[in-house]
Amino acid sequence: MIITRRNILVGGAAGLLSGCDALGKNEDFRKLLALGEKGNFAIQRSLQDRMALAKEFRPQQRSPVFRMNGTRQPRGEAYAKHASEKFANWRLTVDGLVARPQAFSVAQLMAGPKRSQITRHDCVEGWSAIGKWTGIPLKLLLDAAGLKSQARFLVFHCADKMGFGTPYYESIDLIDAFHPQTILAWALNDETLMIGNGAPLRLRVERQLGYKQAKYVERIEAVDDLSKLYGGKGGYWEDGAGYEWYAGI
Numbered sequence: 001m002i003i004t005r006r007n008i009l010v011g012g013a014a015g016l017l018s019g020c021d022a023l024g025k026n027e028d029f030r031k032l033l034a035l036g037e038k039g040n041f042a043i044q045r046s047l048q049d050r051m052a053l054a055k056e057f058r059p060q061q062r063s064p065v066f067r068m069n070g071t072r073q074p075r076g077e078a079y080a081k082h083a084s085e086k087f088a089n090w091r092l093t094v095d096g097l098v099a100r101p102q103a104f105s106v107a108q109l110m111a112g113p114k115r116s117q118i119t120r121h122d123c124v125e126g127w128s129a130i131g132k133w134t135g136i137p138l139k140l141l142l143d144a145a146g147l148k149s150q151a152r153f154l155v156f157h158c159a160d161k162m163g164f165g166t167p168y169y170e171s172i173d174l175i176d177a178f179h180p181q182t183i184l185a186w187a188l189n190d191e192t193l194m195i196g197n198g199a200p201l202r203l204r205v206e207r208q209l210g211y212k213q214a215k216y217v218e219r220i221e222a223v224d225d226l227s228k229l230y231g232g233k234g235g236y237w238e239d240g241a242g243y244e245w246y247a248g249i
């Protein structure tokens with residue numbers, strides 16, 4: 001995906017340069033091309049920056065306790081039942097603009113390839129915590145489902161309801177979706193996730209702030225447009241409190 005976009009950018013500039021000798025002699029047009037090249041360079045730089053890895057820490061640098069914030073215990077009978085069954089019947093569905101909709105059990109995800117990373121979580125409320133997350137790279141789930149070419153964003157639907165019964169949800173673009181540190185985590189500090197931290201599955205998208213780290217994820221939906229969902233801003237806090245959709249750190 002990203003490679004393709006880069007190729008289009010580079011290919012576009014090269015095509016213009018080779019095809020238009022007469023135009024190339026025109027001073028204004030040459031200036032315009034030079035600007036275009038700078039622009040492409042800037043876009044490529046920013047794409048590369050977004051693929052850069054978040055800092056990873058040493059085990060001894062972990063916080064003694066990893067705080068729980070926002071929902072610590074989802075309300076409702078459905079979640080309580082799942083918790084009492086130790087999430088044996090929880091399903092993570094991957095659907096929307098995909099070729100092959102998927103439904104994974106937590107056990108299946110835990111048996112799959114895993115990645116661990118010790119990262120710092122930064123909450124806009126002014127606290128941070130360093131913890132070790134283990135989970136399955138999101139890329140593997142997307143490869144299994146096969147994103148359709150119209151897909152632009154992934155929406156994470158959560159099992160907890162906020163004020164007035166609005167579900168928590170979040171969304172990311174495909175650059176973050178395929179980022180090597182983007183995982184669906186099922187363990188924190190080598191222990192199965194506690195309910196307060198988002199059991200049984202929560203997103204870790206390490207280049208962004210705390211509110212993007214959706215907990216209690218039960219559905220990942222591939223969409224072409226965020227404006228059709230809920231308040232249209234791509235996330236619970238984006239809709240309700242005007243938080244930035246791209247919360248890069």
Ligand SMILES: Nc1nc2c(c(=O)[nH]1)N[C@H]1C(S)=C(S)[C@@H](COP(=O)(O)O)O[C@H]1N2
Pocket residue numbers: 066067068069070071122123124158159160168169196197198210211212213214215216
């Ligand atoms: N489903 C859901 N995800 C959520 C929240 C929430 O309330 N519900 N709170 C967010 C916020 S603001 C933060 S800082 C982190 C907190 O994660 P933690 O409880 O593991 O510290 O989860 C984020 N993801």
Ligand SMILES: [Mo]
Pocket residue numbers: 069122123124125210211
């Ligand atoms: Mo937060």
